[in-house]
Amino acid sequence: MTGSRTNLAWDVLLDLSGPGPRHERLTRALRTVIREGTLGSGAALPPSRTLAADLGCSRWVITQAYEQLIAEGYLAARTGSGTVVRWSASSAEPAKPAVRKVSPPEIDLAPGLPDLRHFPRTRWAEAVREVLVNAPHGEFGYPVPGGHPRLRAVLADHLRRCRGAVVDDVRIASGVTDAFGRLCRALLAAGITRVAAEDPGWHTLRRVATRAGLDVVGVPVDEDGLRVDEIPPGVRAVLVTPAHQFPTGTVLSPARRAGLLAWAREADGLIIEDDYDAEFRYDRRPVGTVQGMDPARVALLGSVSKTLSPALGLGWYTVPPQWTDRVEPSPTPPALDQLAFAAFLERGSYDRHLRAARRRYRARRDALVDALGPARLSGVAAGLHLVLELPGGSAAAVVERAAAKGLRVADLGDYRVAPGEPGLVLGYGNLADGSVGTAARLLREAIAR
Structure with missing residues (x-):
């Protein structure tokens, strides 16, 4: 109408x-x-x-x-x-960075980890105990391909309720990397040999695509997210982190969302949406998934690596109907772990954990921003990391000097395909609150030199 x-x-x-x-x-x-x-x-x-x-x-x-x-x-x-x-249905990899041989850092500001100190041990143990006590004997057999039906149903409800996704069938994987690898192999089997990816972006996924036999094409990112107009002709798959781009911290704007969906329809392409740390937004509620706007063109990937712990090895993915039979299910996480996560979701423990984590991360981010003073920081108030710009400086030199002081930080250049302005990626997810001031002081000293 x-x-x-x-x-x-x-x-x-x-x-x-x-x-x-x-x-x-x-x-x-x-x-x-x-x-x-x-x-x-x-x-x-x-x-x-x-x-x-x-x-x-x-x-x-x-x-x-x-x-x-x-x-x-x-x-x-x-x-x-x-x-x-506004919306309508009709409109709707470089070499691996060298590992620096330094002593284990006293303070770790590298991105990629949630707050491991606050893993909900008691509530997770309760979920595990419930499964061990109440699960039928048959649940102790081999895992069901594609994931346990109970977790798939509970997780689909969670994604619809909290992420605005349109999910009829969700499959379980051991993480986003695992799920993306399966999709890459399906793309190659379908004759799609090139995939576009954000530049800068998560280099691990670029390597996964390369190992699967795909050519990875870097597409620039600006303050509105992926530059959709720079996706090369002939590319029919694109990997994006629209809710909170890694590592720049931008959010894909409404206009870019519409443009990306238009590209997918015109190119008969597939959008692969990595829902990276989308649960953590501090200035407003998190934006919903792009997948929910056009589930016939978008595959959605997610995991608990940034919300609970990467040690759990629990992830998921959902693909458009025409890709369901093309993506081959591979071994899933242990059935008891899947059932424990299902119980954790059903009890409301996951929602409570996310609410507490948002408050903790918001306070920690604010404290780190204040401690860094007039530094040039970029990215919206969200996620578990921020970017510190170093105009005219050498990020590699700062990383080395910081490591000598016992502080680990990441070079923004390690995540780029094409050269760009120097900067640092600072992860505060697993940073102890009592170490914020010390970390900022050591970083300022490393930059000042």
Whole structure:
């Protein structure tokens, strides 16, 4: 439906049932009616005051839902015409860096780890004990290909509820690297030999694609995320981290989201969405997945490596229907670990852990930013890392001097395909709160020299 829909019976049209605060339930309900086509591209939504009166809630509930869906690309705010629907179904590797031989650092600011000190040991142990006590004897056999049905069902519900994904079938893997490797092999078997990847980006996944036999093409990233207009002709697959790009810390803008989906339709391509540390956003609620906007064109990958621990070896992926039979399931994590995670989700322990982690990481990030003083930092307030720019300096020299002081930091250049401005990637996820000041002081000394 196009044109104005402000006269609809909104209290009947929108299903606000389900868990969560009212503004989150309204966001889900609006997202659903847009996806289903009840509200087509160009349809006008009522003013926040009008909709609040219809639904019997505060204007704050309405504005929060509108802002979230504008950020995700479903809505657009236009001067003079209010809020309208934007989305429609029809529009919808370099050599491995050398390892520096230094003594184990006293303080580790390298990215890639969550806070291992706060792994929820007690609640995880309770989930494991529940499985050991109550699981039928048959669960102690070989794992089911594709993952245990109980975890797949619980995880699909979590992704729909918390990440705005459209998930009918989710498969279990040992992590994002494992899932991406399977997709790369499926791409090659389908005759797709080139994959585009963000530059800079996570070099491990670029190496996975290369080992699978694919050519990796770097595509620049700017303050709005991936430069969709620079994806080379003939490329039919692209790897992106839209919720929080690694390592620059940008978020794929609504316009770029729309452009990326348009590219996928025009090129008959596949978008591979790595939902990298998307759960951690501190200035607003996390934006939903691109996969939810067009599940026929987007594969979604995720894991608990950045939320719980990489030691668990638990990840997942969901692919468009036309790719389901092409991606071959391989051995999955132990069935008991899968069942423990399912119980952890069902108990609400995972949601509680994420809420506590967000508060902890936000405070730690703020403390690190304050301690670094006037340093040039980039990236939105999200995730487990930030980028410190070194205009005119040598990142490699700073990394070496910091290591001599017992401080480990990462060179931004290690994640690039093409040369770029020097900088450091600072991970604060596993940084002890008491070490923030010391880490900042040692880093400032290494830079000053």
